[in-house]
Amino acid sequence: MAKGSNADSIGEVVDGLEEIADKQDKVAIDDLLDTFGDRSFAPLMLILALIGITPVGAIPSVPTIIALCIAVIAAQMAFGRHHVWLPGFVRRRGVKSKRLTKGKDKLDKVAEVMDGIAKKRLKWLATGAARRVVAGLIVVLCLALPVLEIVPFAAAAPFLAIAILSLALMVRDGLVLLIGGAVALVA
Numbered sequence: 357m358a359k360g361s362n363a364d365s366i367g368e369v370v371d372g373l374e375e376i377a378d379k380q381d382k383v384a385i386d387d388l389l390d391t392f393g394d395r396s397f398a399p400l401m402l403i404l405a406l407i408g409i410t411p412v413g414a415i416p417s418v419p420t421i422i423a424l425c426i427a428v429i430a431a432q433m434a435f436g437r438h439h440v441w442l443p444g445f446v447r448r449r450g451v452k453s454k455r456l457t458k459g460k461d462k463l464d465k466v467a468e469v470m471d472g473i474a475k476k477r478l479k480w481l482a483t484g485a486a487r488r489v490v491a492g493l494i495v496v497l498c499l500a501l502p503v504l505e506i507v508p509f510a511a512a513a514p515f516l517a518i519a520i521l522s523l524a525l526m527v528r529d530g531l532v533l534l535i536g537g538a539v540a541l542v543a
Contacts, residue, residue, distance in 0.1 A: 366402060366406075366466070366467040366470045366471050366474070366519075366523050366526075367467045367468065367471050369399050369402050369403050369406070369467075369526075370403075370406065370463045370464060370466075370467040372391050372399075372403075373388075373403055373406070373407075373456065373463070374456075374457075374460060374463075375391075376388070376391060376453075377453035377456045377457055378453070378457075380453060381452065381453055381454075382450045382451065382452055382453060383450050383451055383452075383453055383456055384447065384448055384449060384450030385404075385425060385442060385446055385447045385448070385449055385450060386447040386448060386450075387450070388400055388403055388404075389440060389442070389447065396440070397429055397430075397432070397433045397440060397491075397525070398522045398523070398525040398526035399522070399526055400429055400440060401426050401429050401430060401494060401518060401521075401522040402518075402519055402522035402523055402526060404422050404425055404426050404429075405422075405426065405515045405516070405518040405519035405522060406463055406466065406515075406519055407422060407451065407456065408422045408423075408501075408511055408512070408515035408518075409462070409463075409466065409512050409515045409516060409519065410455075410456065410458070410462055410463065411455070411458055412451050412455050412456065413509065413511055413512060413515060414508045414509055416505065417505070418451070419501050419502070419504065419505040419511040419515075420501060420502040420505055421449060422501075422515075423498040423499075423501035423502065423511075424446070424498070425442065425446055425449075426494060426498050426518060427494075427495050427498035427499070428442060428446070429442070430491040430492070430494040430495045430498065431491070431495050433487065433488065433491035434488045434489075434491035434492045434495065435488075436488065466519070470519070470520070470523050473532055473535075474523055474524070474527045474529045474532050477529050477530060477531040477532075478529070478530025478531050478533075478534075481530025481531075481533050481534065483528055486530075486533075487525055490521055490524070490525060490533060490536075490537075491525075493521065493537065493540055494518050494521055494522070497514045497517055497518055497540055498514075498518070500514055501514055501515075513539075513542070514540070516539060517536055517539040517540040517542075518540075520532060520535060520536035520539055521533065521536035521537070521540065523536075524536050
């Protein structure tokens with residue numbers, strides 16, 4: 357994936373993450389911004405949510421840090437910003453590449469399933485003002501994550517909902533957006 361390009365599928369996002377992890381010892385938020393571009397709200401939220409689903413998400417404090425990053429990105433989207441802004445201390449946060457590569461198979465399976473589901477259906481549900489509403493829902497999901505961090509892997513359900521919602525926003529699939537909303541309610 358070229359630097360600054362917009363991803364059109366979850367597989368492309370996972371491939372981009374794997375490319376970063378293969379090239380360096382640590383994957384920081386700044387690396388994701390460089391790879392996916394400053395206008396890529398949904399891919400950034402998606403990749404962070406996917407990291408939360410992997411075994412990395414069971415490390416104490418990691419779900420809260422990931423949720424904070426996603427919430428900041430989603431809030432900016434909800435308020436209509438056109439570029440992602442994150443403070444320097446957040447941009448420098450990251451995880452060791454080898455921890456991400458341990459979850460590679462799981463990420464690839466999730467990507468394959470989600471890409472098989474996502475099409476451009478009910479596009480009007482995933483565009484315009486609806487995008488801002490979904491971003492607000494993602495912020496609400498992020499608020500629940502610090503509490504769920506107490507139980508290992510309990511944060512996976514909200515992270516899955518965030519990943520589905522982000523995918524729906526990325527590919528503009530209103531049906532997947534509705535499914536993501538249902539998963540969010542269950543989570």
